[in-house]
């Protein structure tokens with residue numbers, strides 16, 4: 001039997017756009033992107049994450065005021081081909097929301113990636129401090145770690161030649177403790193008043209916004225050539241330490257000196273260093289440049305420091321734990 005001709009096939013009428021019914025005006029639960037397929041859950045961390053954000057099918061897209069939206073794809077017009085109407089408050093809200101979606105990037109360390117994890121001390125540090133996270137090796141303290149480059153914008157590549165930042169939040173019972181450092185133990189300047197000048201010098205040149213995430217340009221070398229105290233830091237920045245293989249294979253040096261006080265009231269100055277269990281590994285310059293081109297997300301991709309899935313080994317392998325460097329006794 002011959003295939004029916006296209007023109008002979010019955011036409012299924014497209015249902016008309018439903019006009020808003022009275023109950024459509026009733027406020028509803030906060031919106032989800034679109035009615036999604038209910039998620040049945042699962043036992044991996046990722047599946048539990050997804051399940052937490054899944055909505056029952058049939059729940060409606062709403063305005064920020066909870067008003068059901070009947071049509072999110074056509075703006076209100078005066079007639080089928082007429083101008084769009086200012087009365088379309090959903091259109092105005094959707095556009096206004098979109099226009100403000102960009103969170104301004106950090107003035108420095110804009111490019112970074114973070115991971116959740118846990119901190120566990122290897123041995124009790126009761127002789128140094130009474131802080132709870134350092135008392136019991138069996139105790140887990142949740143941490144959130146952000147690694148970053150310094151000069152590049154938020155969209156720049158991971159494997160550029162630059163200093164790497166460590167910013168760690170320890171969520172302890174005594175409050176959140178912030179520990180910040182870089183993967184180099186020295187810095188360009190000895191006086192904070194020069195920091196804006198340093199950053200203006202290393203950032204892209206203002207007249208052409210070039211180069212991105214690189215210090216290989218006049219303003220930077222002009223600045224450091226006139227700032228002798230930056231010489232030691234230049235040795236580090238021009239070494240392989242500035243092109244680490246991954247976040248998990250770089251050392252870290254805390255920027256602040258902490259005063260730790262033990263149960264007897266004895267105080268000592270302490271600086272914290274990160275020592276990677278996998279050791280310190282870098283890329284070679286040619287490799288780092290090629291990687292930046294091929295995969296700008298090379299460091300953030302592995303997530304090798306991401307939180308463990310249930311039953312998976314603790315992120316000890318490759319994640320640099322914090323080890324307090326003992327202060328020379330006598331700094332009371």
Ligand code: HEM
Nearest residue numbers: 106107108109146148165166167180181182187192195255
């Ligand atoms: C005078 C010296 C410095 C000034 C004025 C300064 C200022 C800043 C500012 C404004 C930010 C962005 C913060 C934000 O927007 O969230 C930042 C981020 C950061 N700085 Fe500094 N900084 C200085 C020196 C240092 C040094 C010496 C280190 C480390 C050894 C360091 C490590 C970091 C890190 C790791 C971040 C990223 C924090 C994050 O990931 O949230 N800074 N700094």
